[in-house]
Amino acid sequence: MSSTDYPRGTKLGVDVGAVRVGVASCDPDGILATPVRTLKRDAKKDYDIRVLVREAAERGAVQVFVGLPRTLSGGESASTEMARSYARKLAAALAAAGSGASVSLIDERLTTVAAHRGLRDAGMDTRQHRKVVDQVAAVGILQQAIDMQRAQGQDVGTPVAPPAGRDVPDASHEEPTIKHGHDRSGDPGS
Numbered sequence: 001m002s003s004t005d006y007p008r009g010t011k012l013g014v015d016v017g018a019v020r021v022g023v024a025s026c027d028p029d030g031i032l033a034t035p036v037r038t039l040k041r042d043a044k045k046d047y048d049i050r051v052l053v054r055e056a057a058e059r060g061a062v063q064v065f066v067g068l069p070r071t072l073s074g075g076e077s078a079s080t081e082m083a084r085s086y087a088r089k090l091a092a093a094l095a096a097a098g099s100g101a102s103v104s105l106i107d108e109r110l111t112t113v114a115a116h117r118g119l120r121d122a123g124m125d126t127r128q129h130r131k132v133v134d135q136v137a138a139v140g141i142l143q144q145a146i147d148m149q150r151a152q153g154q155d156v157g158t159p160v161a162p163p164a165g166r167d168v169p170d171a172s173h174e175e176p177t178i179k180h181g182h183d184r185s186g187d188p189g190s
Contacts, residue, residue, distance in 0.1 A: 006155035007102070009062035012055065013142025015108070015134050016066060016086045017041060021048050022134025024142045025059055030149060033142035035135035046089060053093045061101045064090065065157055067108030067141040084160075092162035104157030106145045108137070 013033055015022035023036040036055065039048040056064060066087040069079045084105065091103040148156040 005153055006149045007062040010059045011063040011065065011142060011146060012036075012052070012059070012061050012101075013138040013140075013145065014052065014064060014066045014086075014090070015137035015141055016083050017134060018082070020134045021052075021086075022136070022138035023052065023055060024135060024138035025055075025061070026142055026146055030146040033139045033146065035132070035139055038132065038134045046093070049086075049090055049093050052090060053097050053099065056094060056099055056101050057097065061099075064094070064101055064103045065106045065142055065145040066090065066103060066160070067137065068105040068158070069108055087160040088163050091160045095162040103160040104145075104155070105160060106141055106157040108141050108144075 008030070009028050011026050011030060013022075013024040013026075019041050021039040021041050023039065024033045025036050026033045039051055042048050052064070055061075066083055068083050068087075069077070071077055071080075087103050087105055094101050094103065145156055
């Protein structure tokens with residue numbers, strides 16, 4: 001096995017919630033995860049998935065890590081199934097768009113808790129957390145994945161295959177985002 005038996009290139013991290021989806025990205029060398037944006041979740045029309053497909057294409061992403069929120073004991077919950085379903089839809093949409101980006105689930109126990117704690121420690125008012133906590137959680141998911149890849153020298157997470165014969169969100173429409181983190185140039189978004 002080579003010292004880098006995992007995809008090299010830009011990767012995305014996704015924190016899926018019932019209301020919002022946090023997105024993070026890393027550099028092509030997989031060193032540092034940074035916040036990208038928070039999307040409004042749209043379970044009916046999947047606009048958020050369309051935006052993720054476009055984001056993956058624009059950044060040339062080779063891999064997307066979706067956080068899998070297990071219980072502290074490692075069990076499953078309604079949130080776990082929601083993340084699995086989201087990852088399957090995203091994998092299908094990426095495949096339909098001709099993207100070569102793979103989708104993997106990565107255990108994300110406590111990333112949102114850690115994100116809230118970090119924001120609180122940074123002096124941010126608790127009422128303001130909602131605007132960025134999903135991005136911070138996505139950064140935690142992605143940073144964990146890329147750190148594990150580098151440490152283990154192999155791919156990590158549970159691969160998600162696109163479902164066969166399912167309706168796939170059309171990636172040609174975009175839903176406005178709630179808040180941007182940093183764009184690719186490093187300048188703060190609006």
